[in-house]
Amino acid sequence: MLSVLSFGGGVNSTALLCGLLERHERPDAILFADTGGEKPETYQHVKDMESWLFSRGFAQTKGLCITTVKYDTGPNESLEAESLANKTLPSLAFGFKGCSVKWKRQPMDRWIKKWWCAQAAWDNHIPVYRLIGIDAGEAHRGKIPDDKRFRYKFPLIEWDWGREECIEAIERAGAPMPAKSACWYCPASRKAEVLKLAAEHPELHERAVAMERNAQENLGTVKGLGRHWSWENLVKADRAQLRLFSEAPEEACMCYDGD
Secondary structure, eight states, rough: OOEEEEESSHHHHHHHHHHHHHHOOOOOOEEOOOOOOHHHHHHHHHHHHHHHHHHHHSSSSSOOSEEESSSOOOOTSOOOOOOOOOOOHOOGGTTTTTHHIIIHHHHHHHHHHHHHHTTTOOOOOOOOEEEEOOOHHHHHGGGOOOOOOOOOHHHHHHHHOOOOHHHHHHHHHHHHOOOSSBBOOOOTTHHHHHHHHHHHHHHHHHHHHHHHHTGGGTTTTTSTTTTSSSSHHHHHHHHHHHHHHHOOSSSSSSSOOOO
16 A cells, blocks of 8 residues: 655644554655745744654655655746736635645645656556545545545544644654644635734735735735735734724723734
């Protein structure tokens, strides 16, 4: 059996890897699909996990534990670059879910097919088991149908591991604890996450604003990366609100609900 673990750099995929090693099960390959727009914390976590795996003898050469794949290595080597070139936004801003398929699933599929052939598995009709980190709390998402090439397995669901169990597994293994994994310009970001990005990585927020402005003529009814609201206006409003609060008495009213 050949197995490939999809490593997104978040809690679920990290816990999945820890759980497999805890059971003395070792995937044949670990793939990290880089959209070119992962958060700095995610890139650091991939490096930290690479070192952690190496220290546990996963590979004899450091740097060979996790394989990074990309959709494009040319002019549009990132989803951000492609969006800017086409004067648009990631498809999720328009209600479609093509981002993950194009920038994560497709590059992993290509790598696996090439690797599969090198293993002579193709000729022998040996399927590849794809190990996906969807936890028990989202079991409804673990329904990717098998085909003649791939068999999809969701070990976290099989183990009945929810979010809490995943965090406990990472702590138990002594592995680095990841931050939330997502592109820094992801349209699925919550308002609190956008405000956090603007505060902690203002340069990335400005690049997100540049994406919104660049796509303005093609947005139609879409307001920005938030679909029904723009990141630029959200942060401007938040900063204006803070200026008002700074001029107000210390005992401000308590009607603000956080969103």
